[in-house]
Amino acid sequence: MAAAMGVNARNINLVSRSLLAGTGYGIVNPAKANGSCxxxxxxxxxxxxxxxxxxxxxxxxxxxxxxxxxxxxxxxxLGGRAKRILDLVVxxxxxxxxxxxxxxVALLVKVTAGGPVLFAxxxxxxxxxxxxxxxxxxxxxxxxxxxxxxLANNPQAEQEWxxxxxxxxxxxxxxxxxxxxKSSVDELxxxxxxxxxxxxxxxxxxxxxxxxQQYGAFSSDYLRARPGLTGLxxxxxxxxxxxxxxVVLDAQYVRNWSLWGDIAILAWTVVAVMRxxxxx
Numbered sequence: 001m002a003a004a005m006g007v008n009a010r011n012i013n014l015v016s017r018s019l020l021a022g023t024g025y026g027i028v029n030p031a032k033a034n035g036s037c038x039x040x041x042x043x044x045x046x047x048x049x050x051x052x053x054x055x056x057x058x059x060x061x062x063x064x065x066x067x068x069x070x071x072x073x074x075x076x077x078l079g080g081r082a083k084r085i086l087d088l089v090v091x092x093x094x095x096x097x098x099x100x101x102x103x104x105v106a107l108l109v110k111v112t113a114g115g116p117v118l119f120a121x122x123x124x125x126x127x128x129x130x131x132x133x134x135x136x137x138x139x140x141x142x143x144x145x146x147x148x149x150x151l152a153n154n155p156q157a158e159q160e161w162x163x164x165x166x167x168x169x170x171x172x173x174x175x176x177x178x179x180x181x182k183s184s185v186d187e188l189x190x191x192x193x194x195x196x197x198x199x200x201x202x203x204x205x206x207x208x209x210x211x212x213q214q215y216g217a218f219s220s221d222y223l224r225a226r227p228g229l230t231g232l233x234x235x236x237x238x239x240x241x242x243x244x245x246x247v248v249l250d251a252q253y254v255r256n257w258s259l260w261g262d263i264a265i266l267a268w269t270v271v272a273v274m275r276x277x278x279x280x
Contacts, residue, residue, distance in 0.1 A: 077126045078225035082259050083200060090201045090266065091194040098188050105136055105185060112176050115141045118189055123206040126226045131198040133206050133227070134189035138177025139170075146172045164243045165211065184273045190229050202262040203228025204250035214243065218251040225254050235268040 077083070106117045119139070120132040140146060150171050151158040160167055173181070180186035193199040199206065206227035212219050228234075232249040233241050241249070253261075 077200070078203070078254060078257055079200070079259065079262070083262065084197070086259060086262060087194050087201050091191050095191045095195070098191070101185065102136075102188055105180065105188075108176055109137055113137065113140070113174055122208065123227060124209050124212060124223075125198055125206075126223065128209075128212075128223055130209065131193065131196075133199070134192055136180055136186040136189060138174060138180050138186050139172040140174060143172040187229060194229060198226065200226040200228050201230065202253075202265045203231055204253065205231060205233050205246060215247050215250075218247055221251040221254040225257075230265060230269040230272075232265065235265060235272045 079086075109117045116137055119135050119137040121135070122130055123133040125131045147161075150167075151161055157167055157169075177186070190199055194201060203225045204222050204227055207215075207222070212222065215222050232253045233246045236245075236249055
C-alpha cells in the first residue's frame with residue numbers, strides 16, 4: 001500500500017507541475033520555498049526573495065508588485081461566476097466524501113478536549129467583510145490565557161508571534177490538534193464557508209482585521225478576492241512559509257489569477273498536504 005501511495009503521489013506531483021507550468025505562477029517547489037536556493041529555475045521569482053516585513057521589502061519582486069498596487073475594490077470577487085462555479089463543483093463533493101471523517105473528528109475532539117467541537121474565528125473577506133472562519137478546535141479551552149502567559153514569560157516566543165503571528169512550538173495546541181493540523185483535517189469545516197460564499201477553494205490565506213496593515217502596499221490585492229482553503233502559500237511550504245513571503249504570494253496569486261491556475265493549485269495541494277513536516 002505504501003508503494004502504491006508513493007506512485008500516486010508522484011503521479012499527482014507530475015500532473016500538478018504540468019498544470020502549473022501553463023499558468024502565470026510558475027512551478028512552486030515547496031521544499032525550496034524558503035528561498036534557500038534562489039537559482040533554482042523551478043521556483044518562481046516571487047517565491048525566492050529573502051523574508052522581509054510586508055510592505056517594506058526592497059527586493060525586485062516587492063518593487064514590481066508594489067508599483068501597481070493601487071486599484072479600486074472590485075464589485076465582484078476575483079474570478080467572478082466561473083470561479084464560484086469551480087468552488088461549488090469542488091466543495092460539494094468534497095463535503096459529501098469527507099462527512100464521515102468529519103463526524104469521527106468531531107467525536108474525538110469532544111471526547112478528548114471537551115467543550116465546543118468547532119472554533120469560529122473572525123476573519124476578513126472580500127472587500128473587508130468580516131466572517132466567521134470555521135475549523136475543528138485544536139487548542140485547549142483557555143487558549144487566550146495560555147498564549148498571554150506564554151508570551152509574557154518567553155521574549156523569544158513573543159518576538160516570533162509579533163513577526164509571524166504563529167508559534168513553532170505552540171503550548172495551546174493539544175496532541176490531537178497537532179495531528180489534525182499536520183494533516184490539514186482541521187480546516188475541513190471551511191468547506192461550509194465556501195458553500196456560503198465567504199471563502200473560495202483557492203485564494204489568499206484568511207487573515208484577521210489587524211493583520212491587513214502588515215500587507216502594506218498589497219492590502220488592496222487581498223481585498224479583491226475571497227480567502228482560500230488553499231492557495232499559493234499552501235503549496236509553497238505551508239507553515240514553513242514566512243509571513244512576508246506569504247503576503248507576496250497572495251499578491252502574486254491575485255494579480256496572475258486564472259481558472260486554469262486554480263485547478264493547478266488544487267492538484268498541487270494534494271501533494272502539499274502529504275508533506276507533514278511542513279505543517280505546524
